[in-house]
Structure formats: structure tokens, C-alpha cells
Amino acid sequence: MNEALRNAARRADLIGMCPKEAADILLDQGSVRMFERGATVFSAGAPAQHVFVIMAGWVKLYSVSARGQEAVINVLGPGQTIGDAAVLGAPAHMVHAEATTQVQALQLPVSLVLSLMDRSPETRGAILAGARAHLNALVREIEMLKLRDGAQRAARFLLSLLPPGQGGACDVRLPYDKVVIAGRIGMSPESLSRAFARLRNRGVTVEGNTARIADTHDLSRFCDLCETE
Amino acid sequence: MNEALRNAARRADLIGMCPKEAADILLDQGSVRMFERGATVFSAGAPAQHVFVIMAGWVKLYSVSARGQEAVINVLGPGQTIGDAAVLGAPAHMVHAEATTQVQALQLPVSLVLSLMDRSPETRGAILAGARAHLNALVREIEMLKLRDGAQRAARFLLSLLPPGQGGACDVRLPYDKVVIAGRIGMSPESLSRAFARLRNRGVTVEGNTARIADTHDLSRFCDLCETE
Numbered sequence: 083m084n085e086a087l088r089n090a091a092r093r094a095d096l097i098g099m100c101p102k103e104a105a106d107i108l109l110d111q112g113s114v115r116m117f118e119r120g121a122t123v124f125s126a127g128a129p130a131q132h133v134f135v136i137m138a139g140w141v142k143l144y145s146v147s148a149r150g151q152e153a154v155i156n157v158l159g160p161g162q163t164i165g166d167a168a169v170l171g172a173p174a175h176m177v178h179a180e181a182t183t184q185v186q187a188l189q190l191p192v193s194l195v196l197s198l199m200d201r202s203p204e205t206r207g208a209i210l211a212g213a214r215a216h217l218n219a220l221v222r223e224i225e226m227l228k229l230r231d232g233a234q235r236a237a238r239f240l241l242s243l244l245p246p247g248q249g250g251a252c253d254v255r256l257p258y259d260k261v262v263i264a265g266r267i268g269m270s271p272e273s274l275s276r277a278f279a280r281l282r283n284r285g286v287t288v289e290g291n292t293a294r295i296a297d298t299h300d301l302s303r304f305c306d307l308c309e310t311e
Numbered sequence: 312m313n314e315a316l317r318n319a320a321r322r323a324d325l326i327g328m329c330p331k332e333a334a335d336i337l338l339d340q341g342s343v344r345m346f347e348r349g350a351t352v353f354s355a356g357a358p359a360q361h362v363f364v365i366m367a368g369w370v371k372l373y374s375v376s377a378r379g380q381e382a383v384i385n386v387l388g389p390g391q392t393i394g395d396a397a398v399l400g401a402p403a404h405m406v407h408a409e410a411t412t413q414v415q416a417l418q419l420p421v422s423l424v425l426s427l428m429d430r431s432p433e434t435r436g437a438i439l440a441g442a443r444a445h446l447n448a449l450v451r452e453i454e455m456l457k458l459r460d461g462a463q464r465a466a467r468f469l470l471s472l473l474p475p476g477q478g479g480a481c482d483v484r485l486p487y488d489k490v491v492i493a494g495r496i497g498m499s500p501e502s503l504s505r506a507f508a509r510l511r512n513r514g515v516t517v518e519g520n521t522a523r524i525a526d527t528h529d530l531s532r533f534c535d536l537c538e539t540e
Contacts, residue, residue: 145454170446206428211400213442214396220446224382
């Protein structure tokens with residue numbers, strides 16, 4: 083791994099939060115993997131042998147029902163970790179993971195991550211923080227599915243793409259296919275198009291892969307975001 | 312805590328999985344709390360000072376939107392743990408917890424549970440297994456919300472009440488109010504009544520607080536359960 087890549091990895095959630103010594107061990111023993119769009123990163127039920135830190139691109143986590151219907155659980159991107167239920171002791175992956183764009187990821191052996199948990203309370207805290215963030219994201223996802231209508235879900239998705247603290251008018255780039263976005267927020271691609279159309283009178287214009295938001299605060303109010311968000 | 316209560320607590324997920332020595336420390340330092348129906352166990356955003364092991368009754372975990380709409384995230388019962396995102400380092404509770412029936416719970420200081428994580432890998436594994444179970448339950452919940460229609464959700468809820476391994480014909484007791492059940496599976500009370508009515512031709516009869524299932528395997532197939540379930 084070259085120095086530029088190591089520096090990029092140090093900004094990722096898992097590695098960035100670890101004390102330097104533990105972060106260096108992860109960087110030294112991790113290996114860089116490339117996945118083409120559509121490639122499987124891991125399958126549900128397969129032994130959880132690696133945790134992946136996404137360096138570039140987007141990974142879709144999903145389940146498949148007995149009749150073959152797909153449910154997108156989450157779509158994670160640069161700096162985020164996947165497969166980390168293993169650090170809570172899960173012997174197998176809970177969901178399928180598929181590269182939804184080209185993906186570059188740092189592959190870390192679960193055994194290495196687990197051994198670092200014993201190293202210091204700070205390292206353990208950094209490793210568990212990822213699992214906590216996932217728990218939190220899943221809770222927010224359930225709130226969204228239970229409370230919000232299509233236009234609110236679409237607006238909330240657009241707001242989630244903003245860098246922290248960004249307000250007022252701004253443009254956001256849609257990071258992956260509209261079909262994946264639709265699955266991510268629990269609707270059909272047609273419903274997503276209708277939702278974007280309905281957002282026009284809330285000051286949102288979607289053209290190609292860019293969404294222009296006239297007023298992010300106004301849009302947040304429209305989404306009726308939960309009090310703890 | 313009397314011996315009967317200690318034995319009951321030893322069957323709970325968190326305590327039952329701990330090595331005996333750690334379990335005894337939790338039992339010695341935990342205190343028994345009673346909550347009346349409707350009482351607050353903890354509030355979202357409040358400092359996470361305690362983890363609760365439910366001994367009897369049911370606790371509703373929920374969020375409230377800016378406009379005051381409530382989203383039920385989960386309803387947990389005997390043997391299950393609430394507030395345990397704190398063991399992953401969360402400084403504050405993510406959601407509100409309210410007793411939906413009368414509740415008896417064992418209250419454990421977060422600091423005590425955290426200190427036991429350093430005691431042995433077995434104890435740490437037992438403590439983290441609870442967080443893993445929650446992560447898993449939230450993933451299954453999202454699958455349910457994204458994939459299934461009302462009758463499938465209602466059927467899946469009934470199946471979740473069966474003891475593991477139970478099959479064929481059986482009766483299940485509805486553990487809490489139909490209003491809470493409806494919120495739990497993301498629908499209105501009226502939609503839940505319609506869903507139960509639609510399940511009649513799948514061999515399900517709901518009368519008062521009892522649901523009679525003619526064939527659990529048949530009902531599982533109807534629910535189109537995910538391949539990893």
C-alpha cells in the first residue's frame with residue numbers, strides 16, 4: 083500500500099479512530115482489493131473472515147427472500163466499514179454485499195481486528211464505534227420506513243448526502259444508480275421518479291446525476307426529522 | 312434479589328451467556344426495578360447510565376419525529392436486554408423506552424458491564440452477543456418493512472412468538488396490545504385488523520388475545536421468509 087492510500091485509509095472511520103499504533107498494524111496487515119461493479123464482496127451465511135473498509139465506490143448490502151425478492155438494507159461508501167458484525171462475534175455474514183460501482187476496499191482479517199480489541203480500551207472503543215454507528219443507522223432507517231412518505235424519504239436521502247454542517251442552497255451528486263437509490267429507501271424506481279417530481283415545489287431539482295436543493299433547512303423541516311437526529 | 316429471581320435472571324440472554332463468575336457479579340450489583348404500564352424506562356438523548364435486562368413484561372422502543380409522530384423500533388420482552396448500545400460506547404440512549412405492560416427489570420450500571428468486558432474474552436463475547444442480536448433483529452425488521460405486505464407482516468409477527476422448533480398447529484398468545492403490535496410491524500391498527508382477516512384463509516384465527524395457527528410451515532411459506540432466517 084503506497085503512502086497516499088495509507089493516508090486515505092487513516093481518514094476512514096475504523097482506522098481513523100484507532101490509536102496510531104493499532105492503525106499502523108491494520109494498515110500493515112490489510113490488503114487492498116478491487117471489485118468491479120456487480121461483483122460480490124461477500125455472501126450472507128458465508129463465514130465472516132474479513133472486515134472491509136471502503137476506500138472508493140459504493141457497496142450495497144441486501145437480503146434475498148425465499149422467492150428471490152431483494153431487500154436493500156443499506157448502501158455504504160468511502161470511509162465506511164462492512165462485515166463488522168464479525169467484531170461482535172458473528173460467525174457468518176448476515177447479508178449479501180455487492181459492489182454497486184467499482185469499489186476499492188481495504189480487507190482486514192477478522193482475527194486481526196479481534197486481537198486488537200484486547201490491546202487497549204481505546205482501540206476496542208474505536209472498533210466497537212463502527213458497530214454502534216451501524217446500529218444507529220438501522221434504527222434511523224426503520225424510523226424512515228415507518229414514518230415517512232415517498233417524497234420525505236427521497237428528500238431525507240438527498241440531505242444525507244450533504245457534508246456535515248452544509249446549509250442553505252447546494253448541489254449534491256447522486257452517488258449511484260437511481261434503481262439502487264430506490265431500493266435503498268424502500269420504493270420502486272417509478273415511485274422515486276414521482277417523489278423527485280413532488281419535491282420540485284420544495285425547491286429540489288434533479289437533473290441527471292445532480293440534485294439542486296434551494297434551501298436545506300426548509301427541506302429538513304419537510305422531512306420531519308426525528309428529535310434525536 | 313431472592314434465589315428464584317436470580318435463577319430467572321440466569322436464563323436471560325446477557326447473564327445466561329456470561330461465565331458464572333461474571334454473571335454473579337452482575338446479579339450481586341444489579342437492582343430490581345418495577346415499571347407500571349406506560350412508565351418511561353429511559354428517554355432518547357438521556358445519558359446511558361444503565362442497561363436493563365427484562366425479567367417480566369414488554370418494553371416498547373420508539374422514536375418521535377419533530378411533528379410528534381411515533382415510530383416503534385422494536386418491542387422487547389422477557390430475557391432480552393435494552394439500552395445496551397451503551398456497551399458499544401454510546402454516551403446517550405438512541406431511542407425512548409416505555410413499559411407497554413407492567414415490567415420487572417434488572418438494572419445494571421453501564422460502568423459495571425464495561426468493566427466486565429475487560430475481564431475475559433468469554434464475558435466480552437457474552438456482552439457483545441446482545442448487541443449483535445439487536446443488529447440482526449434490526450436488519451430483519453428492515454427486510455420485513457421493505458419486502459412484505461400487511462398480511463405477511465402480521466403472519467411473521469405471529470410466527471416470531473412461537474418457541475423455537477415449534478411446528479404444525481398451535482395457539483399463540485398475543486403478548487401486548489394490538490395498537491402496539493400494529494406500530495411494531497409498521498401499520499395502523501385498522502390495517503392490522505384487515506391483515507388478520509386476510510390470514511383466515513391461511514389457517515389463522517385471531518380471537519381476543521389468542522391466535523390459532525393451523526399450520527406453521529404453511530404460514531412460513533406464505534411469509535416468504537429470507538434465506539438466512
